[in-house]
Amino acid sequence: MTRPTSRDVAHAAGVSQATVSLVLGDKWRGRVSERTAGLVREAAAGLGYRPNLAARSLRLGSTRTALLVVPALTNEYFARVHTGAARVAAEHGFGVVLYLSPDGTGPAKDPFASASAALDGVIASSMAADALEAIGGSELPLVMLDSDPAAGGAAAFVNLDLAGGVREAVAHLRGLGHRRIRHLAADVPSWTFRIRADTLAAELGGPAPDTVRSALNVPAATAAMERALATDLAAPAAGRPTAVLCDDDILAVGACKAARRLGLRVPEDLSVTGFDDVALATAVEPELTTVSLPAERVGEQGMRALLTVLEGGTWRAPDLPVALTVRGSTAPPPTGP
Amino acid sequence: MTRPTSRDVAHAAGVSQATVSLVLGDKWRGRVSERTAGLVREAAAGLGYRPNLAARSLRLGSTRTALLVVPALTNEYFARVHTGAARVAAEHGFGVVLYLSPDGTGPAKDPFASASAALDGVIASSMAADALEAIGGSELPLVMLDSDPAAGGAAAFVNLDLAGGVREAVAHLRGLGHRRIRHLAADVPSWTFRIRADTLAAELGGPAPDTVRSALNVPAATAAMERALATDLAAPAAGRPTAVLCDDDILAVGACKAARRLGLRVPEDLSVTGFDDVALATAVEPELTTVSLPAERVGEQGMRALLTVLEGGTWRAPDLPVALTVRGSTAPPPTGP
DNA sequence: CTGTTAGCGCTTTCAT
DNA sequence: ATGAAAGCGCTAACAG
Numbered sequence: 031m032t033r034p035t036s037r038d039v040a041h042a043a044g045v046s047q048a049t050v051s052l053v054l055g056d057k058w059r060g061r062v063s064e065r066t067a068g069l070v071r072e073a074a075a076g077l078g079y080r081p082n083l084a085a086r087s088l089r090l091g092s093t094r095t096a097l098l099v100v101p102a103l104t105n106e107y108f109a110r111v112h113t114g115a116a117r118v119a120a121e122h123g124f125g126v127v128l129y130l131s132p133d134g135t136g137p138a139k140d141p142f143a144s145a146s147a148a149l150d151g152v153i154a155s156s157m158a159a160d161a162l163e164a165i166g167g168s169e170l171p172l173v174m175l176d177s178d179p180a181a182g183g184a185a186a187f188v189n190l191d192l193a194g195g196v197r198e199a200v201a202h203l204r205g206l207g208h209r210r211i212r213h214l215a216a217d218v219p220s221w222t223f224r225i226r227a228d229t230l231a232a233e234l235g236g237p238a239p240d241t242v243r244s245a246l247n248v249p250a251a252t253a254a255m256e257r258a259l260a261t262d263l264a265a266p267a268a269g270r271p272t273a274v275l276c277d278d279d280i281l282a283v284g285a286c287k288a289a290r291r292l293g294l295r296v297p298e299d300l301s302v303t304g305f306d307d308v309a310l311a312t313a314v315e316p317e318l319t320t321v322s323l324p325a326e327r328v329g330e331q332g333m334r335a336l337l338t339v340l341e342g343g344t345w346r347a348p349d350l351p352v353a354l355t356v357r358g359s360t361a362p363p364p365t366g367p
Numbered sequence: 368m369t370r371p372t373s374r375d376v377a378h379a380a381g382v383s384q385a386t387v388s389l390v391l392g393d394k395w396r397g398r399v400s401e402r403t404a405g406l407v408r409e410a411a412a413g414l415g416y417r418p419n420l421a422a423r424s425l426r427l428g429s430t431r432t433a434l435l436v437v438p439a440l441t442n443e444y445f446a447r448v449h450t451g452a453a454r455v456a457a458e459h460g461f462g463v464v465l466y467l468s469p470d471g472t473g474p475a476k477d478p479f480a481s482a483s484a485a486l487d488g489v490i491a492s493s494m495a496a497d498a499l500e501a502i503g504g505s506e507l508p509l510v511m512l513d514s515d516p517a518a519g520g521a522a523a524f525v526n527l528d529l530a531g532g533v534r535e536a537v538a539h540l541r542g543l544g545h546r547r548i549r550h551l552a553a554d555v556p557s558w559t560f561r562i563r564a565d566t567l568a569a570e571l572g573g574p575a576p577d578t579v580r581s582a583l584n585v586p587a588a589t590a591a592m593e594r595a596l597a598t599d600l601a602a603p604a605a606g607r608p609t610a611v612l613c614d615d616d617i618l619a620v621g622a623c624k625a626a627r628r629l630g631l632r633v634p635e636d637l638s639v640t641g642f643d644d645v646a647l648a649t650a651v652e653p654e655l656t657t658v659s660l661p662a663e664r665v666g667e668q669g670m671r672a673l674l675t676v677l678e679g680g681t682w683r684a685p686d687l688p689v690a691l692t693v694r695g696s697t698a699p700p701p702t703g704p
Numbered sequence: 705c706t707g708t709t710a711g712c713g714c715t716t717t718c719a720t
Numbered sequence: 721a722t723g724a725a726a727g728c729g730c731t732a733a734c735a736g
Binding site: 372373374384385388389392394418419421422423424425426427 | 728729730732
Binding site for chain 3: 035036037047048051052055057081082084085086087088089090
């Protein structure tokens, strides 16, 4: 009752192992007769033959497996990136194994200590940069997601037009009449967030004066924003920020909660915009005006880029477009008293 | 500049390959001298040696890899199950590879078509039952999560005390004064939801009269509940359901949105309870009263169970306890007009 | 204590 | 058109 090997198939079909390999590897055109090929396939199916991947990898020297390095899957954005990457991988007979960077209690200190760590390449998010240090020495092809292209160090980059998203959000708020915009920034030292801050500063014509930082979870964002709002309310109303641009939907949700706790209505008293457009954005009320990011496409492109690099090619592509989705959390600022 | 093999290490250390294997495999006590062992480790470190997992798997016949079958990681519950499973796996030198069942566009039709599919065992959620059919023929050890233990077919089961959770929720609502409780059920043919319905029916002393079914996403739940509520409001107030027990936090969020759209306040006019206690539950307002499920523990236990089975052991454990977390979405029913 | 040897299941020349 | 044989890197008997 042990698993059938290619030798068993060969024996059953009355041919040699080599022939089995050719037929099943789809490399037999003109080298094996139609009839023999049929016999082999029948025998394989009959025995329920499955090639032993370990043996194949050993022989071929490649595992057809990519490592995806992200901070955590509980962040829906990354769950979607994974989905996209896994889909494209599967289409090409590749597998994806995850390495969750040590933000939480990541699975392993060293991605290569993990048993599945026989890898052909790595796809990594900028939010998992620290984890990459562990990989550092490795000579594997690397594709960076949402990272500073100028930084180099990777074989390919997949980026979103985040600057465009920020500009769209700012234009939307300005169009509504907002003059002073606060920035609720993610307190994460990652390029994907720095570019938001830099773009906002450029838009506002100077370093953003009203920046608040918060960890990437709702309670932290609520607390941070509550403090900021309390300060604002204590000061004269004139010139007070009337809108908050948030680095992430999670932060935006926190901002909304904070506003409501202090008796402010969203969007009548305070406008809020988010980033990502995950399910959360439409789960809350009011639904969030937010910059929609094509998370799955990021994963897909990342995998395509890696595949291309592995084939010796070069990967170049424009930034993925993003778009502001206007919903209920933004409105004109309150009119004077 | 090719990757060093154990032979290279042996050569560098001036010993044989076998000795290297013993030392690095930590099986050298009393068989190799301290000094030689040190030499080997030094040489390995110096060369940056990494064992070739494919070769090891081939030799050992086991891959130290488990397949985790879940519907989708974008559901935070399953992302957390994965986190738990991956942690325990890593502690034991195992890897976890994911198979997302075809609810969405799963990565592959056949989990074993995937390249990473050199597996020692499978851990599967009951919500991914269809995917298991594809695996059907396989002789791999199987651990089922949240599935009917009476159904058999698996080497081990990891279950939650969902019935206890339902009973707690009902008791809570009854204690507040609710007499008629509606059930917003997940329209998913999976044991984890059937047990909720069955327990509720038992509690109510008969088949739940006010059941509404919905797909597991916020918009669907909102729509389904909106319809139900509209009917209720058209009927006389007396005897109208005053509380909704939802199979999942996602559904509960939908129920809250529906209520608000029809001008009902939560919890003053309608009480709502959820299931899972994911981040969403505290992101919305009011925060959800919900049955908290230890998702990561489910993943951990699942992996432990599989490890035990792989070692030839038998796994038995009581259902994991759950607990109702009371927050703002439940209150006494409205008093008569 | 350490080295030699065989072989896991597969792919791929090279003969025939 | 097919078969024989070598070898990928590792581990586990068995010798010495």
